[in-house]
Every structure is written in structure tokens, then in C-alpha cells.
Amino acid sequence: MKIIGPDSLVFGVDDVASCNQYLTDYGLIPKEVSAEGGRFEALDGTNIEIRHKEDTSLPAPLPTGSTLRKTVYGVADEGVLEQIAAELGKDREVIRHADGSIEALDDMGFALGFQVTIRRPLSLPDEIVNAPGAKANRGINVIGADEDADIVPRTLSHVVYFVPDQKKAEAFYVERLGFRVADRFTNLGPFLRPQGTLDHHTLFLVHTPPEMQGVEHFTFHLGNPSELLQAGKRFVDKGYESFWGPGRHVYGSNWFWYFNSPMGVHVEYDADMDLHDDSWEPRAVESSADVSQIFNFTLAKKWMPGGDPH
Amino acid sequence: MEKIWLCGWADIEDGDCRGFDPFDEGRDRLFVVRQGNRAFAWRNACPHRGYEGSTMAWRKHAYLNAGRNRIVCSSHGAQFDIETGECLAGPCPGQALEPATVHRDEFSQLYWLTNRMQEK
Numbered sequence: 398m399k400i401i402g403p404d405s406l407v408f409g410v411d412d413v414a415s416c417n418q419y420l421t422d423y424g425l426i427p428k429e430v431s432a433e434g435g436r437f438e439a440l441d442g443t444n445i446e447i448r449h450k451e452d453t454s455l456p457a458p459l460p461t462g463s464t465l466r467k468t469v470y471g472v473a474d475e476g477v478l479e480q481i482a483a484e485l486g487k488d489r490e491v492i493r494h495a496d497g498s499i500e501a502l503d504d505m506g507f508a509l510g511f512q513v514t515i516r517r518p519l520s521l522p523d524e525i526v527n528a529p530g531a532k533a534n535r536g537i538n539v540i541g542a543d544e545d546a547d548i549v550p551r552t553l554s555h556v557v558y559f560v561p562d563q564k565k566a567e568a569f570y571v572e573r574l575g576f577r578v579a580d581r582f583t584n585l586g587p588f589l590r591p592q593g594t595l596d597h598h599t600l601f602l603v604h605t606p607p608e609m610q611g612v613e614h615f616t617f618h619l620g621n622p623s624e625l626l627q628a629g630k631r632f633v634d635k636g637y638e639s640f641w642g643p644g645r646h647v648y649g650s651n652w653f654w655y656f657n658s659p660m661g662v663h664v665e666y667d668a669d670m671d672l673h674d675d676s677w678e679p680r681a682v683e684s685s686a687d688v689s690q691i692f693n694f695t696l697a698k699k700w701m702p703g704g705d706p707h
Numbered sequence: 708m709e710k711i712w713l714c715g716w717a718d719i720e721d722g723d724c725r726g727f728d729p730f731d732e733g734r735d736r737l738f739v740v741r742q743g744n745r746a747f748a749w750r751n752a753c754p755h756r757g758y759e760g761s762t763m764a765w766r767k768h769a770y771l772n773a774g775r776n777r778i779v780c781s782s783h784g785a786q787f788d789i790e791t792g793e794c795l796a797g798p799c800p801g802q803a804l805e806p807a808t809v810h811r812d813e814f815s816q817l818y819w820l821t822n823r824m825q826e827k
Contacts, residue, residue: 414773415773
């Protein structure tokens with residue numbers, strides 16, 4: 398079942414104008430933005446959609462009032478869409494929308510959409526660093542540090558749900574939608590990878606009391622760790638509130654930097670996530686500060702050591 | 708107890724909120740909501756289980772909802788009563804914000820009353 402990953406996350410929020418501004422400043426490309434909401438796209442077209450919480454076109458909110466109203470997965474083709482419709486149609490309502498997408502609830506009550514993916518193939522350069530001994534270096538007289546570098550998130554990476562029953566939630570994604578467990582925090586839940594991607598995870602489940610059900614965070618992949626650090630610094634300079642990082646995770650190896658947001662979820666910058674196929678043997682460990690990150694920094698103010706000696 | 712100057716009373720617009728980082732740590736220690744002649748001061752520390760002490764604003768001074776009638780934690784969306792600090796919605800039912808003590812002096816200057824040694 399070739400599900401590629403989330404194409405779009407749809408939020409129903411209290412403060413539309415602030416969310417619009419926030420996602421624009423985060424670096425996404427604003428499309429069709431108005432007082433009613435907007436769509437905020439990465440380079441491959443994956444996006445965040447903002448609507449007012451009272452917008453009647455949205456699926457109903459969770460009882461906890463979480464602002465995430467729908468997770469829309471991109472799938473490889475129409476055949477996959479029909480496969481999913483048939484599978485989920487066995488025990489729940491599957492809504493068919495005019496745009497060809499389908500909609501159903503997962504076993505925790507999160508509204509899911511499925512559509513033939515809107516992702517545009519990306520062909521972009523990586524950062525080339527000057528590593529002694531490496532075959533490909535940046536080159537002579539080519540400057541690495543660029544304060545004005547254009548940094549746009551490349552693609553929607555993953556979303557993290559708080560779920561009241563990690564076993565049941567996991568079983569739905571694994572048994573019904575064919576997701577693979579990449580790794581696992583035994584006391585929290587699994588990192589899950591659908592079959593249409595090699596990314597370590599596009600979904601992570603965190604077991605919590607029922608009153609916390611909702612979203613911990615979502616994130617877009619940036620091109621590389623340098624972009625992550627520079628984008629995060631710019632975001633802080635615009636007044637946004639850092640929550641955790643910058644740092645580097647152990648499971649997935651991805652660099653991270655998390656921020657608070659007016660959607661009431663954390664929003665991450667992410668870069669350099671591990672890729673896996675079905676030959677990968679999942680690891681499992683109880684979560685702790687040590688196993689969830691290799692390092693965690695806090696941004697400090699710029700300064701000039703030594704000042705001006707003249 | 709020590710008085711740490713925060714701002715002039717007029718620096719907080721009526722109905723609005725300001726966050727304060729008196730030790731220049733890059734994150735607010737407290738925030739103050741002004742309603743008319745009253746000020747409600749709270750620690751910038753969400754009580755949410757597992758996330759205790761998390762910073763609550765999403766941008767400098769941004770602690771309120773769009774209607775400016777509730778405090779919102781932008782970590783996971785918990786909503787709090789401005790006057791009582793009680794959690795009204797979201798992931799920490801039954802919990803409340805920790806108050807901070809502020810004082811407005813005769814020159815309309817706002818101070819935080821605290822023990823600096825215990826803060827550090």
C-alpha cells in the first residue's frame with residue numbers, strides 16, 4: 398500500500414491572522430491567503446492549511462479541542478486510493494469528496510484524508526562542504542557562508558500524535574495501512590514509516606492520558622543542518638519562541654529545532670533524516686533525554702570575543 | 708524580597724499582555740496581563756504534565772487568544788483563566804498557572820517582587 402506521507406495538515410484555529418503570519422515567517426510559500434485562512438507550501442507543494450476553527454467545511458474536532466482537523470496523506474496512484482477505500486470501508490464510513498480524495502477516521506478519532514499525491518519531484522542541490530579527504534568539495538573561491546541564503550522548507554516530513562492507546566493506534570496504521578515500525582520508544586510509542594517512502598518516520602505516536610490527545614508537533618525537511626540552524630536563527634530574530642533545540646535526535650538522526658506556535662502545537666525545522674527499507678530491524682528503548690538526542694544547544698547572542706583591541 | 712523593575716504601567720495596553728525577561732535569559736520569567744487598573748501576573752511556565760515549566764508564548768508577548776479573554780499556552784494549546792490562572796481547556800485540566808507578585812508604585816511603575824537568589 399504505497400502511502401508516501403502527509404501531503405497536507407489542516408488546522409482549525411482561533412487566531413487565523415497570527416497563524417498566517419507565523420507560517421509565512423517560518424519560510425513556507427503563502428498561497429490563497431485571506432482572513433479565512435490560507436495554504437502554506439513547501440517547495441514540493443506539500444503544505445499546511447489554516448482555517449478558522451468554526452469553519453463548517455472542516456471535519457469535527459477531537460473532544461480535546463486539538464486544532465489539527467485533518468491529516469491528508471498522499472498516495473502513489475488511484476489504485477492505492479481504491480485499496481484504502483476498500484480496506485477502511487470494511488468497518489467505518491469512507492467519505493468520497495468531489496476532488497477525488499477520500500476521508501475516514503483512524504482508530505483514535507483523527508480525521509484522515511487520502512489523495513493521489515500532490516508532491517512535485519524535487520531536484521535541488523545539497524550543501525557541499527569542504528571535508529578534508531572527501532572527493533567532492535565545494536571548490537576553490539566558492540563561499541560557504543551566506544547571510545542572505547534563500548531557505549524554503551523542501552517537503553512536509555512528519556506529524557506526531559498524542560494518543561490515548563498506543564497499541565491500538567499502532568495496530569491501525571500497521572495492520573490496516575501497511576506502515577512499518579522504524580524504531581520504538583517503549584514507554585511512548587512507535588516511529589512509523591508508510592510503504593511509499595524511505596524516510597525513517599512520517600508519523601510518531603506518543604502515549605498520553607486521553608485529555609491530552611492531539612498533536613505534539615509537525616515539521617518540514619530543510620535541505621541540510623546549515624539551513625536548519627540559519628532558518629531557526631532567523632525565526633528567533635523575528636521574535637518567535639524556541640521550545641527545544643537546535644539539536645540532533647538519535648532515532649532518525651534528524652537535526653531538530655522546535656518552536657511554539659499559535660496553532661497550539663510545536664513546529665519543528667528538521668534536516669537529514671535516516672532512510673530505511675524493509676530490511677531494517679527496528680530498535681527499541683525506553684525514552685529519556687539521553688536516547689532522544691545526541692546534543693541540545695540553546696541559541697546565544699552574537700558577541701565579539703576580545704572586542705576591539707585597538 | 709526584592710523589587711525588579713518591569714515597565715511603566717502605560718507600556719501595557721489595556722487588555723493586552725507583556726512578557727518579561729529581567730535576567731536577559733532569552734525567555735520570559737513572567738508575563739503580565741493588564742485589564743483596566745488591574746494587573747494579573749503569572750509565571751511563564753505551563754503546568755502541563757511531562758512539560759512542566761515550558762515557555763508559553765509563541766512570540767514575544769503573545770500569551771493571549773485572539774479574543775484576549777484567555778491565556779493560551781502555545782506549546783499544546785492549554786487555555787487558562789486570566790484572573791485565576793485555572794486551566795479551562797486543553798491538556799492540563801485541574802491544574803493552574805503559578806502566580807507572580809507584581810507591584811505598581813505611586814509613579815505608575817510596575818515591579819516584580821521576588822527573591823533573586825531563589826530565581827537563579
